[in-house]
Amino acid sequence: MDRREFNTGLGAAAAASLAPLPAKAQVYSGPNVILVRFGGGVRRAETIDEAGTYAPYLRHILAARGVFVPDMRIAQIDGVDTSHAEGTLNLLTGRYLAYRDAGSQLLQDRLEPTEPTLFEYLREAFDIPSHQALLINGEDRPQEEFFTYGVSPHYGIAYRSEMLSLHRFKLYKFAQILEEGTSREATLIDARQQYDALLAADPRAITPGQSPEVTEFWRRWRGHYGDDGLRNPRGDRLLTALAVRALRELRPRLMMVNYQDPDYVHWGNPSHYTRAIQIIDDGLQRLVETVESDPFYRGNTVFVVTPDCGRDANPLMSVPFQHHFNSRAAHETWAVLFGTGIDQGRVLDRMVDQSAIAPTIAASMGFRAARAEGDALSDVLI
Numbered sequence: 001m002d003r004r005e006f007n008t009g010l011g012a013a014a015a016a017s018l019a020p021l022p023a024k025a026q027v028y029s030g031p032n033v034i035l036v037r038f039g040g041g042v043r044r045a046e047t048i049d050e051a052g053t054y055a056p057y058l059r060h061i062l063a064a065r066g067v068f069v070p071d072m073r074i075a076q077i078d079g080v081d082t083s084h085a086e087g088t089l090n091l092l093t094g095r096y097l098a099y100r101d102a103g104s105q106l107l108q109d110r111l112e113p114t115e116p117t118l119f120e121y122l123r124e125a126f127d128i129p130s131h132q133a134l135l136i137n138g139e140d141r142p143q144e145e146f147f148t149y150g151v152s153p154h155y156g157i158a159y160r161s162e163m164l165s166l167h168r169f170k171l172y173k174f175a176q177i178l179e180e181g182t183s184r185e186a187t188l189i190d191a192r193q194q195y196d197a198l199l200a201a202d203p204r205a206i207t208p209g210q211s212p213e214v215t216e217f218w219r220r221w222r223g224h225y226g227d228d229g230l231r232n233p234r235g236d237r238l239l240t241a242l243a244v245r246a247l248r249e250l251r252p253r254l255m256m257v258n259y260q261d262p263d264y265v266h267w268g269n270p271s272h273y274t275r276a277i278q279i280i281d282d283g284l285q286r287l288v289e290t291v292e293s294d295p296f297y298r299g300n301t302v303f304v305v306t307p308d309c310g311r312d313a314n315p316l317m318s319v320p321f322q323h324h325f326n327s328r329a330a331h332e333t334w335a336v337l338f339g340t341g342i343d344q345g346r347v348l349d350r351m352v353d354q355s356a357i358a359p360t361i362a363a364s365m366g367f368r369a370a371r372a373e374g375d376a377l378s379d380v381l382i
């Protein structure tokens with residue numbers, strides 16, 4: 001009997017006896033999981049290569065602390081694109097091709113999951129409010145607003161995660177400016193235009209609105225950084241700032257941080273890419289230090305750090321560092337897992353498929369990602 005049949009059975013039995021429905025979900029006590037997408041596509045050469053790394057904290061400190069998986073791969077399957085949204089949804093669902101085009105004229109590369117995400121499994125299994133299942137997204141990727149829940153019938157919006165991003169903050173800010181109505185007329189007209197443009201870019205994620213806890217989070221953020229957008233950090237530093245604040249104020253049980261800036265190498269020179277890797281490495285250090293200095297998280301948290309996809313390693317490419325041409329290196333990633341319940345000081349000396357991430361996180365949190373196709377790395381859990 002799968003979970004759906006089980007729940008149906010419970011519901012039928014309860015209705016028959018006119019007894020109140022049993023409490024569906026249990027209280028969750030841990031471990032908490034922070035999934036860090038070392039994203040925007042990175043090559044092993046600049047991240048986990050011992051001599052070549054631009055992420056020394058990751059490679060020299062964190063990798064030794066838990067289980068280091070140097071050979072994770074995105075499977076070679078027809079139709080699998082080695083890219084950011086795709087890789088992220090592989091990580092969140094434990095499957096390949098578990099997404100569909102969300103059908104927007106305004107945004108390309110807009111995918112929504114067709115299978116349950118980790119957030120949905122978690123919130124179905126445990127009594128966890130939406131603001132404790134968090135996605136932290138980049139500022140110019142509203143297409144990733146779609147990852148908060150899938151369109152599978154049994155899960156979906158009731159079990160969604162909440163989203164923190166600059167896109168979300170601007171929605172809050174312009175709505176507030178319009179509601180307050182105290183700004184100069186030009187400011188109000190601009191706020192109306194910007195608010196409408198944000199709504200048009202992201203119609204699905206507007207309903208339902210964000211929870212009162214997240215609204216309160218934005219109120220404090222606005223109080224701290226103001227309205228002009230010039231004081232808050234930008235790029236992947238912004239993601240670190242949002243994630244650190246979220247840990248302190250929202251107490252997420254599962255949080256995914258979608259770093260992305262190494263992807264600017266599509267347009268720029270390689271130093272943008274290696275600099276972006278350094279910034280993620282700094283962000284990782286801040287996240288780990290925040291967890292270790294907080295009694296709520298210390299000793300009860302797992303970190304999983306892994307890229308969305310690799311990048312080409314072919315020096316003969318006319319434009320190096322790309323990831324859309326299905327080259328071997330674009331399929332090559334890695335993972336570092338450490339924290340409560342994870343083995344220590346271990347290198348997993350075998351090939352591991354990217355679809356293992358979701359079921360492994362599920363196992364460490366005590367639920368099953370029932371539709372995941374990958375196998376949990378049960379031998380690294382202690």
Ligand SMILES: [Zn+2]
Pocket residue numbers: 040041084263266323
């Ligand atoms: Zn890219």
